[in-house]
Amino acid sequence: MSPWKSEVAYPSRNLGMNSPSEYFNGIESRELGSQNAGSNGIHKNGSFLSIYGEVEAKHRLLLVQWLSGLIPSLYFPINVTDGELRACLSDGTVLCQILNKLRPGTVSEPDNFLPSQSENVRTFLRALDAMGLPRFEISDLEKGSMKAVVDCLLTLRAKSLQNALGDGFNTASPRNVHGSPTVRLEPRRGSFGSRLQNVLSSGSIKAGPFHEVFQLKPASYADLPASKISEMLKSNSLDNAPTQSLLSVVDGILEESVARRNGEIPHRVVCLLKKVTQEIERRISTQAEHLRTQNNLFKAREEKYQSRIRVLEALASGNGDESETQGMEEIEIAISRSASAVEGKGFFHIDSPLDERKTRQEVLIRLFSCYLYFGLFGPEKIKEEEKVDQKEVVRLMKEQVDNSLEISALKQDLEIAERTYEVQFSQLEEETRGAKAELTQKVQEYEHQLEELRNKVQRMKEEEKKAHEKEEEDKVLEISALKEALEKAKSIFEVQCSQLEEAKGAKAELTHKLQEYERQSEELKNKAEKIKEEEKKAREREKEHTNLEISTLKQELETTKIAYEVQCLHLEAEAMDAKAELSHKSQEFEHQLEELRNTVEKIKKEEKRADREIVRLMKEQENKNLEISALKQELETSKKSYEIQCSQLEGEANGTKAELRQKSQEYEHRLEELRNKVKELEASSHSEHQKWNMKLNQLQTLILFQFSSLQTLKLSWESIKQDVVKQQMVYADECSRFGVNLKSLVNAAENYHVVLAENRQLFNEVQELKGNIRVYCRIKPFLLGKKEKQSIVDHIGENDLVIANPTKEGRDVPRSFKFTKVFGPTTTQAEVYSDIQSFVRSVLDGYNVCIFAYGQTGSGKTYTMTGPNGATSETIGVNFRALNDLFKISTSRSGFIAYDIGVQMVEIYNEQVRDLLTDGSAKRYPLFFMT
Numbered sequence: 001m002s003p004w005k006s007e008v009a010y011p012s013r014n015l016g017m018n019s020p021s022e023y024f025n026g027i028e029s030r031e032l033g034s035q036n037a038g039s040n041g042i043h044k045n046g047s048f049l050s051i052y053g054e055v056e057a058k059h060r061l062l063l064v065q066w067l068s069g070l071i072p073s074l075y076f077p078i079n080v081t082d083g084e085l086r087a088c089l090s091d092g093t094v095l096c097q098i099l100n101k102l103r104p105g106t107v108s109e110p111d112n113f114l115p116s117q118s119e120n121v122r123t124f125l126r127a128l129d130a131m132g133l134p135r136f137e138i139s140d141l142e143k144g145s146m147k148a149v150v151d152c153l154l155t156l157r158a159k160s161l162q163n164a165l166g167d168g169f170n171t172a173s174p175r176n177v178h179g180s181p182t183v184r185l186e187p188r189r190g191s192f193g194s195r196l197q198n199v200l201s202s203g204s205i206k207a208g209p210f211h212e213v214f215q216l217k218p219a220s221y222a223d224l225p226a227s228k229i230s231e232m233l234k235s236n237s238l239d240n241a242p243t244q245s246l247l248s249v250v251d252g253i254l255e256e257s258v259a260r261r262n263g264e265i266p267h268r269v270v271c272l273l274k275k276v277t278q279e280i281e282r283r284i285s286t287q288a289e290h291l292r293t294q295n296n297l298f299k300a301r302e303e304k305y306q307s308r309i310r311v312l313e314a315l316a317s318g319n320g321d322e323s324e325t326q327g328m329e330e331i332e333i334a335i336s337r338s339a340s341a342v343e344g345k346g347f348f349h350i351d352s353p354l355d356e357r358k359t360r361q362e363v364l365i366r367l368f369s370c371y372l373y374f375g376l377f378g379p380e381k382i383k384e385e386e387k388v389d390q391k392e393v394v395r396l397m398k399e400q401v402d403n404s405l406e407i408s409a410l411k412q413d414l415e416i417a418e419r420t421y422e423v424q425f426s427q428l429e430e431e432t433r434g435a436k437a438e439l440t441q442k443v444q445e446y447e448h449q450l451e452e453l454r455n456k457v458q459r460m461k462e463e464e465k466k467a468h469e470k471e472e473e474d475k476v477l478e479i480s481a482l483k484e485a486l487e488k489a490k491s492i493f494e495v496q497c498s499q500l501e502e503a504k505g506a507k508a509e510l511t512h513k514l515q516e517y518e519r520q521s522e523e524l525k526n527k528a529e530k531i532k533e534e535e536k537k538a539r540e541r542e543k544e545h546t547n548l549e550i551s552t553l554k555q556e557l558e559t560t561k562i563a564y565e566v567q568c569l570h571l572e573a574e575a576m577d578a579k580a581e582l583s584h585k586s587q588e589f590e591h592q593l594e595e596l597r598n599t600v601e602k603i604k605k606e607e608k609r610a611d612r613e614i615v616r617l618m619k620e621q622e623n624k625n626l627e628i629s630a631l632k633q634e635l636e637t638s639k640k641s642y643e644i645q646c647s648q649l650e651g652e653a654n655g656t657k658a659e660l661r662q663k664s665q666e667y668e669h670r671l672e673e674l675r676n677k678v679k680e681l682e683a684s685s686h687s688e689h690q691k692w693n694m695k696l697n698q699l700q701t702l703i704l705f706q707f708s709s710l711q712t713l714k715l716s717w718e719s720i721k722q723d724v725v726k727q728q729m730v731y732a733d734e735c736s737r738f739g740v741n742l743k744s745l746v747n748a749a750e751n752y753h754v755v756l757a758e759n760r761q762l763f764n765e766v767q768e769l770k771g772n773i774r775v776y777c778r779i780k781p782f783l784l785g786k787k788e789k790q791s792i793v794d795h796i797g798e799n800d801l802v803i804a805n806p807t808k809e810g811r812d813v814p815r816s817f818k819f820t821k822v823f824g825p826t827t828t829q830a831e832v833y834s835d836i837q838s839f840v841r842s843v844l845d846g847y848n849v850c851i852f853a854y855g856q857t858g859s860g861k862t863y864t865m866t867g868p869n870g871a872t873s874e875t876i877g878v879n880f881r882a883l884n885d886l887f888k889i890s891t892s893r894s895g896f897i898a899y900d901i902g903v904q905m906v907e908i909y910n911e912q913v914r915d916l917l918t919d920g921s922a923k924r925y926p927l928f929f930m931t
């Protein structure tokens with residue numbers, strides 16, 4: 001493909017921009033004012049070249065095209081090599097020529113280029129530097145790749161095209177990139193000639209192979225190389241060449257042939273001539289065809305107009321109502337069409353005839369005028385032009401409307417985005433705050449739960465330990481108590497056993513003694529019988545041996561009495577002993593009451609028997625006493641002589657009787673005492689038994705109670721054990737859950753940092769969107785106690801302020817001022833700070849912020865920034881509030897960011913800077929503070 005064809009292959013109309021050449025063609029087209037010029041966006045710097053580094057060959061093609069156009073005497077092959085480029089450019093002459101073409105006068109005269117190669121190149125490079133364009137090194141021209149040189153020249157080309165665009169077409173002529181003095185550029189709405197020039201100077205013609213041919217001077221066609229002519233013959237770029245150029249080529253060839261006189265024209269030139277002639281013929285035939293079509297159109301329209309004129313004539317003659325109405329409608333349509341066609345032409349204006357109730361004649365006159373205009377000025381042509389213009393105007397208006405709509409939509413979008421950002425930011429902030437609070441609460445809860453669990457486990461352990469100890473102690477106590485009780489019971493049992501044994505022995509003794517008593521009483525009976533017998537015998541003997549017998553009887557009686565008394569005493573002693581033994585044993589055998597009772601019963605029976613025996617003995621004694629008294633009486637009667645003796649005996653017997661009675665009474669009394677003692681013993685043994693039983697019951701109930709408490713203790717121990725196991729499981733569960741929660745907490749904390757960073761970024765973006773520089777105006781209220789004057793503030797808006805001072809000359813006209821926000825006289829310190837508060841956060845995010853108050857003396861700067869004297873939390877100023885916020889936010893972020901906060905206080909007054917925190921001495925600016 002030829003290099004010129006490549007230009008055609010990338011038409012500037014193409015919006016796709018597939019290659020650098022498209023890009024440069026686009027600029028070229030705009031520069032030359034071609035209607036075909038693309039309206040697409042153009043990069044205004046040379047960096048575009050680097051993006052297309054891989055298409056260097058195309059760059060070179062573009063470069064050689066440009067150079068060929070700029071300096072026609074240059075010729076490059078299609079695939080120009082580094083060596084060929086170097087050979088052309090290395091001496092610097094071509095570079096200086098380029099400069100001279102682009103900026104006439106940069107180098108004085110083309111022929112005066114300095115002979116030194118390096119000097120020429122340096123001049124070129126200096127010029128590039130002066131233009132602020134990227135340059136190449138001299139070494140790039142001498143060896144290696146020529147890429148840097150190509151890029152540099154293409155940048156220069158792009159720059160020159162941009163400059164040409166900026167300068168406009170009228171001034172472009174002297175610096176015409178083609179360097180052709182014959183081509184002059186005119187505004188786009190020019191004549192056919194100017195259009196021809198435009199076409200000639202457009203990329204399409206310039207790029208064609210005929211471009212060079214068009215610029216050849218006569219007598220040089222014959223020198224055209226055969227290859228070039230054959231190339232041109234093959235190409236179809238003649239289609240775009242203007243007819244005049246073609247004709248000039250023909251003229252040139254003919255002139256040349258005339259000049260050569262011999263009429264010899266080289267064959268190749270003849271071929272070229274033929275080709276040009278064929279093209280001209282083709283064009284003429286096309287134009288003829290076009291004219292024929294135009295003629296037909298004119299004829300058709302003429303017929304149409306004729307028919308309308310006929311209608312109008314009919315209307316003018318006033319034939320019939322129906323035809324009139326129909327005619328009027330047709331006229332209306334015709335007028336409206338004509339009106340839209342001639343509207344804005346400046347000839348006249350056609351109103352709607354029905355609206356303004358024009359007379360028929362007027363309408364007709366106007367209509368005829370319209371047709372006259374159409375007839376005179378070629379209605380179709382004007383119509384077409386007007387249509388094009390109208391379309392253009394409509395298109396532009398539409399574009400304008402679209403653009404304004406787009407701008408307003410964009411503004412709305414921006415506002416919405418701003419609002420969304422604000423909302424999102426506040427939401428994020430709230431969410432972050434909520435999440436943080438939740439997290440802290442959860443952490444606290446978990447800590448609390450953990451603490452509780454720990455305490456619970458500790459308590460349980462202690463309780464378990466105590467219970468264990470107590471249980472062990474109780475067990476030991478119980479066992480010792482049981483042992484003691486057992487020992488006691490054992491000893492009691494042993495004692496009772498021994499007492500039983502003793503009682504058995506005592507019983508046997510008693511039985512033995514009773515048997516002895518019985519035997520003795522038997523003996524006594526026998527003795528008494530013997531005594532009776534002996535008394536009988538003695539009576540008999542007394543009769544015989546009265547004195548002797550009586551004395552012997554007396555002696556016997558006395559001995560019997562004595563023996564009886566001894567026996568009685570003995571019995572009494574024995575009974576006493578037995579009773580003592582019994583009482584002793586009954587005291588000892590308390591727990592064997594039943595047996596003792598039996599024993600006592602037996603003893604009672606024995607005693608009763610003994611009593612009965614004693615009664616019997618006493619009866620016997622009485623009987624004996626009666627017998628004795630009878631004997632005495634017998635003796636008194638029989639032995640009167642022995643009355644004194646008898647009375648003595650009787651006295652003695654009475655004394656003995658009394659003694660015996662006394663003794664029996666004593667016996668009775670003792671028996672009674674014994675009975676009472678036995679009763680007492682019984683009662684005491686009973687009570688002791690009862691006591692013992694009670695104690696036994698108590699002991700049993702105690703043992704039962706202890707046993708049951710032991711069981712309950714065991715049960716509670718088991719339940720506590722189970723509880724502890726359960727609690728341990730719950731604790732393990734809690735621990736694992738806590739671990740999981742802790743993980744999620746850690747994740748949340750990590751995400752929290754990310755969200756916080758995004759949040760910060762969004763916040764600062766919102767701040768930037770709101771505007772980095774904000775100017776607020778605060779209006780000071782009239783102070784109490786001061787005379788209230790008329791305020792010069794005429795109007796206080798949200799962000800504007802109107803001031804009018806009618807009392808002062810020259811300032812009576814209201815003047816409006818605009819601010820970011822206007823704070824009225826009733827605005828509080830907190831409201832003022834709320835608009836500035838967001839900057840404090842930006843400071844902690846690493847942004848520099850300056851807040852300062854400006855105004856005349858007494859206008860309230862100190863009040864706003866610091867607050868009044870003795871300020872409260874309500875009235876403190878921006879400084880304190882900002883510091884409060886600084887400390888608050890830095891404390892809240894102390895977990896992950898460490899801030900160093902420092903304060904300086906300076907006063908600038910009369911260009912003196914005073915450090916208020918240190919020595920307070922005034923220094924001149926600049927002042928260096930120690931930080």
Ligand SMILES: Nc1ncnc2c1ncn2[C@@H]1O[C@H](COP(=O)(O)OP(=O)(O)OP(=O)(O)O)[C@@H](O)[C@H]1O
Nearest residue numbers: 779780781855856857858859860861862863864868
């Ligand atoms: N918005 C306000 N509301 C109530 N009183 C105010 C307000 N602004 C200023 N004042 C009062 O006005 C007086 C002057 O204000 P201030 O001292 O702040 O002015 P200034 O601009 O700092 O003056 P200077 O430049 O002389 O230091 C003070 O008594 C202050 O309390």
